[in-house]
Amino acid sequence: MLGHEPLWKAPAPLAGLLTTLKHAFPKWQLGLVVSHALEINFSVIGRYVDYLVEEQGVKNVFVNGTTGEGLSLSISERCRVAEEWVTKGRNKLDQIVIHVGALSLKESQELAQHAAEIGADGIAVIAPFFLKPWNKDALINFLKEVAAAAPALPFYYYHIPALTGVKIRAEELLDGIQDKIPSFQGLKFSDTDLLDFGQCVDQNRQRQFAFLFGVDEQLLSALVMGATGAVGSTYNYLGKKTKQMLEAFERKDFSSALSHQFCIQRFINFVVKLGFGVSQTKAIMTLVSGIPMGPPRLPLQKASREFTDNAEAKLKSLDFLSCTDLKGGDMEACS
Numbered sequence: 001m002l003g004h005e006p007l008w009k010a011p012a013p014l015a016g017l018l019t020t021l022k023h024a025f026p027k028w029q030l031g032l033v034v035s036h037a038l039e040i041n042f043s044v045i046g047r048y049v050d051y052l053v054e055e056q057g058v059k060n061v062f063v064n065g066t067t068g069e070g071l072s073l074s075i076s077e078r079c080r081v082a083e084e085w086v087t088k089g090r091n092k093l094d095q096i097v098i099h100v101g102a103l104s105l106k107e108s109q110e111l112a113q114h115a116a117e118i119g120a121d122g123i124a125v126i127a128p129f130f131l132k133p134w135n136k137d138a139l140i141n142f143l144k145e146v147a148a149a150a151p152a153l154p155f156y157y158y159h160i161p162a163l164t165g166v167k168i169r170a171e172e173l174l175d176g177i178q179d180k181i182p183s184f185q186g187l188k189f190s191d192t193d194l195l196d197f198g199q200c201v202d203q204n205r206q207r208q209f210a211f212l213f214g215v216d217e218q219l220l221s222a223l224v225m226g227a228t229g230a231v232g233s234t235y236n237y238l239g240k241k242t243k244q245m246l247e248a249f250e251r252k253d254f255s256s257a258l259s260h261q262f263c264i265q266r267f268i269n270f271v272v273k274l275g276f277g278v279s280q281t282k283a284i285m286t287l288v289s290g291i292p293m294g295p296p297r298l299p300l301q302k303a304s305r306e307f308t309d310n311a312e313a314k315l316k317s318l319d320f321l322s323c324t325d326l327k328g329g330d331m332e333a334c335s
């Protein structure tokens, strides 16, 4: 985001670099790249890096998260994906954070150690979601053990209660967290509870935590609350558009920022009604970037042709995707 400090600068830990809480720059989310044989197509990751940097202005990535289907991959696949992003992103990306959450503490620790060995810039962990932690202390104990496996890496808690079913409030979790996890760096907050999010910010003003918001359609509200960055699926292909909103917000042009947010909402609202998730993100990303993202892995189902056609028409009508036929004649255009 222009006017803000870049959120994550490689390779030093974030905390050491930040001089102010206002360090927002979106850290964009990755989609997993899978071939039709349902094996990962590692060979396109280099192109993906270039696309994000050159076409979307995205220089921070979050690997093996929700959009990347990290939890649907084997441990060795997750390691290989992480390695590929670190290798191909070298001298191009600013920060590469690897999601290392798993149901098994040992696997999570293994992934954390691996992330440290390959030179990632940070690790993030979701709450284990089968045998769940039922209170803050149990969750902290789990996270602490993972963080301890890579103590030099900045650690992020990835709060995504709708998917994990772990409803422990982030605000509660953050209370005193650095005493337990010295490498704690911040929160990736993928939830719509802005009371919880706002309180995370409000109660930690003296700490230079990163507050990365993960609900793309509500990012502007989160910026008002103090979000310092964003991680989301739509930044894969709406990164540039979202940056315009961030820039408007930064120069305090709130009316323009709101127009951008509404415009992004129009697209998300449209696709949500069609049925929107990880599979559909891959289809849209393939369409917009021209990089084959492949189908998702089971149990997810490939997005339908009808979905992709509708999404394409909507992107064009909003001027998110160039289309000479529609230019100049569409009242909905957002550019």
Ligand SMILES: CC(=O)N[C@@H]([C@@H](O)[C@H](O)[C@H](O)CO)[C@@H](O)CC(=O)C(=O)O
Pocket (backbone or CB within 6 Å): 029, 030, 062, 065, 066, 067, 068, 190, 214, 215, 216, 217, 231, 232, 233, 234, 268, 278
């Ligand atoms: C549940 C979900 O997938 N949420 C997305 C959002 O970007 C979401 O797709 C977007 O806000 C549209 O609702 C991100 O928070 C996920 C994310 O950051 C990740 O892939 O790790």
